[in-house]
Amino acid sequence: MSKTLDRRRFLSGGAMAGAAAAATALATPAVAQSLPNVRWRLTSGFPNNLDTIYGGAVVMANAVRAITGGKFDIQVFQAGEIVPGPQAIDAVKANTVEITHTCGYYFTGKDPTFAIGSTIPFGLNGRLQNAWLYHGGGNEAYDEFLADYGVTGRPGGGTGAQMGGWYRKEINSLADLSGLKMRIAGVAGEVMSRLGVVPQQLPGGDIYPALERGTIDAAEWVGPYDDEKLGFHQIAPYYYYPAFWEGGLTIHFYINRDQYAGLPDEYKAALDTACKAANINMQALYDVKNKDAIRSLVSKGTQLRPLPRDVLDAAYKTSFELYEEYGQRYPAWAKIYPGWKKFRDEGFEWFRVAEYTYDSYNFAMQASGN
Structure with missing residues (x-):
């Protein structure tokens, strides 16, 4: 084989390798390449045969994985696989798992204030619940309470008004x-x-x-x-x-505060966005099913x-x-409840004006066969 041919093959191979490397670099943003691989475990409060409520955690984990190109991976376990459901908050606080997906009112034995972030009797409906949590000061007030338990909370699923x-x-x-x-x-x-x-x-x-x-x-x-x-x-x-x-249950993701604080900002944004997606998706699924x-x-x-x-x-x-x-x-209840009650009363006043009258008329017409 001639030296000229060897040189041509070498150059050709090098060019192809360089092109492949360039394509890889273009496909994966430089910022993403520099981020660490993070692996978390999530314990659910629900069995996996209840696909909609358990599935909220799966929706969130899949979204985080997709947004981060698989670099931030959250593995979901059904209730009891790692710890029993009633021990979920303690497991997150102790960093046995980094995150749980469950109902706050399961932990009212510790403090009834756990329930006010999820639902309490004669409380907010699903839309007002989201309004209070996202834009009415609810998340901030609830998170301040949760800090004493070493966790931070993110809404992660709605059921609407449940059956009695x-x-x-x-x-x-x-x-x-x-x-x-x-x-x-x-x-x-x-x-x-x-x-x-x-x-x-x-x-x-x-x-x-x-x-x-x-x-x-x-x-x-x-x-x-x-x-x-x-x-x-x-x-x-x-x-x-x-x-x-x-009347409007919100299921939460409860996250170890130190683990959350240690995430890169890009991963925090991915996680927060994925939790919101899971919250909206669950309510829509229940309304269909x-x-x-x-x-x-x-x-x-x-x-x-x-x-x-x-x-x-x-x-x-x-x-x-x-x-x-x-x-x-x-004390935590005394701090959160007055603001929650004010939001509830004012929200109900507004909903009676348009939402209630619109729904009531339509429901009555449909029920009468029109």
């Missing part, structure tokens, strides 16, 4: 709640206990067997789509509405019933009496 649960027997009046054993969590459990209910806090996967064995008489979870998947209609025929305790599931449940014999007015009235009075008590006992 499944009952083996009809509830015709407030008196029918006396002695009723019901799966219900958080502040709502305290309200219901003052109405005569014996509340039980059970994770989603344990509700069906407890209802089947008669350990509990009633149970609430989320709404038609999840409830049908869990099979409650096979045991308890009466399905009540609304869940006055969850619930409209079909409620029809399916009724076709299978489910008996829809509104909660009696005397139950709602008693629960309303009890709830706001309880909030006043919390203000005397819990």
Whole structure:
């Protein structure tokens, strides 16, 4: 082989290698190349068979991975795989995991203020909940409270107004709640206990067997789509509405504060954006899936019933009496609640003007067949 040919081949190969390297450099921005590889673990508060609520964490993790070109990777584990759901906040604080996706009201045993960031009885609807958290000072106030637990919070999923649960027997009046054993969590459990209910806090996967064995008489979870998947209609025929305790639940991502602070700014932006995407996406999915599931449940014999007015009235009075008590006992609650209540009252005044009248007219027309 001649030296000239060798030289041509060498130059040709070098040119091709240089072009490939240049293409790689153009495909991956220089800033992204300089960022570190970060691996986090997320413990969910939900089993993975509940694809919509558990899936909120998957949506977030996939978005973070895509935005960062795979350099920031969050692995999602279902409830119990790493730690039991009730230990999620402690696990994040201890850095056993860097992040969890769960409901704040699961941790009201520590402080009922955990619930105000997610939902409390007769609280905000889904739109007002987002408005308060994102632009009404809610995130800032909630985060200040969470700092004492070593975490920072990001909204990560909405369910809208939930259903009031499944009952083996009809509830015709407030008196029918006396002695009723019901799966219900958080502040709502305290309200219901003052109405005569014996509340039980059970994770989603344990509700069906407890209802089947008669350990509990009633149970609430989320709404038609999840409830049908869990099979409650096979045991308890009466399905009540609304869940006055969850008018607009926000599920949160709770993140270890030090781990979050240590992220590059680009990764913080990616994570915050992905959490917002998961928050919006979950609500939209439930609105699509619930409209079909409620029809399916009724076709299978489910008996829809509104909660009696005397139950709602008693629960309303009890709830706001309880909030006043919390203000005397819990400094964090006393700090956040007045601003939340003001936002709620003013938000309701506005929604009565346009949203309520628009919805009420349309619903009435549709119900009349027009």
